[in-house]
Amino acid sequence: CKNTTSDFILLGLFKHTGPHLFLFMVMLTMAIASFMGNALMLLLIYWDPQLHIPMYFLLSQLSLMDVMLVATILPKMAADYLTGKKSISLAGCGLQIFVSITLDGGESFLLAAMSYDRYVAVCHPLQYPVLMSQELCLRMILGSWFLGAADGLMQAAATLSFPFCSTREMDHFFCEAPMLVRLACADTSVFEYVMYICCVLMLLAPLSLILTTYSLILIAVLEMHSREARQKASATCSSHLAVVGLFYGAAIFIYMRPKSYRSANHDKLVSASYTIFTPVLNPLIYSLRNSEVKGALKRWLGKCVNLNCQQT
Numbered sequence: 308c309k310n311t312t313s314d315f316i317l318l319g320l321f322k323h324t325g326p327h328l329f330l331f332m333v334m335l336t337m338a339i340a341s342f343m344g345n346a347l348m349l350l351l352i353y354w355d356p357q358l359h360i361p362m363y364f365l366l367s368q369l370s371l372m373d374v375m376l377v378a379t380i381l382p383k384m385a386a387d388y389l390t391g392k393k394s395i396s397l398a399g400c401g402l403q404i405f406v407s408i409t410l411d412g413g414e415s416f417l418l419a420a421m422s423y424d425r426y427v428a429v430c431h432p433l434q435y436p437v438l439m440s441q442e443l444c445l446r447m448i449l450g451s452w453f454l455g456a457a458d459g460l461m462q463a464a465a466t467l468s469f470p471f472c473s474t475r476e477m478d479h480f481f482c483e484a485p486m487l488v489r490l491a492c493a494d495t496s497v498f499e500y501v502m503y504i505c506c507v508l509m510l511l512a513p514l515s516l517i518l519t520t521y522s523l524i525l526i527a528v529l530e531m532h533s534r535e536a537r538q539k540a541s542a543t544c545s546s547h548l549a550v551v552g553l554f555y556g557a558a559i560f561i562y563m564r565p566k567s568y569r570s571a572n573h574d575k576l577v578s579a580s581y582t583i584f585t586p587v588l589n590p591l592i593y594s595l596r597n598s599e600v601k602g603a604l605k606r607w608l609g610k611c612v613n614l615n616c617q618q619t
Contacts, residue, residue, distance in 0.1 A: 341587035373586035413455030419513035
């Protein structure tokens with residue numbers, strides 16, 4: 308039953324038909340827009356001194372994770388569709404599993420850190436420099452990356468340790484642990500149970516913190532007497548909640564459903580949402596509703612125009 312070659316076949320997301328070619332071009336355009344939008348957010352945050360505060364350092368890590376996710380999955384998917392070569396090596400499959408789980412897990416904890424930052428800013432504004440120091444911000448960022456990488460390494464190593472059957476076709480557009488486990492010709496029930504527990508800890512624990520902090524924020528906002536303060540707090544927090552809803556909805560659907568309820572087509576669509584659609588929405592959500600980011604963009608564009616005028 309064990310496969311004699313280490314390569315797997317990714318059947319992909321699209322077929323070679325007119326409508327599917329159009330959808331592929333739309334997705335490729337969105338992927339490029341996602342990469343450029345998040346890269347621009349990184350550039351603005353590190354270039355503009357006015358954005359050198361914990362809130363934006365956390366946001367920069369979210370953009371970095373989205374850039375890495377798009378760079379890890381989309382080039383391979385596009386190359387497979389355009390060339391017709393749909394194979395991926397065991398090492399390549401393991402790398403995609405490790406990176407995707409690392410980024411998913413890291414983003415889960417990062418969103419929780421961002422919710423704590425918003426809680427301190429809204430509920431304890433005078434103590435913000437103390438409660439949300441640069442040192443604490445750095446620890447939150449490093450902790451998010453470390454916990455995500457630990458989960459990614461564990462799941463990638465465990466998934467690739469199984470013997471795989473002669474059927475090497477994966478009805479997906481990248482290697483994802485729940486999909487790869489289906490190809491194993493061994494009892495995977497213990498691993499699936501452990502993976503489920505890990506997902507509960509990696510997703511529901513941070514989500515519980517987020518819901519708790521935003522409940523406290525909501526109470527604080529309702530008690531505010533200034534209409535302008537309520538609007539500013541609501542605008543910032545609603546942007547973060549929109550990202551939280553998009554991310555956790557897709558992640559819970561992929562990793563926490565019972566095996567009997569899984570469908571390859573549904574999994575592919577939801578995976579596409581968190582690898583392509585969510586990363587392209589994140590910079591739009593945070594930039595269009597954030598006056599400080601829009602101000603930094605205007606200053607950066609103004610500086611670029613001035614430099615071009617001086618050179619000419």
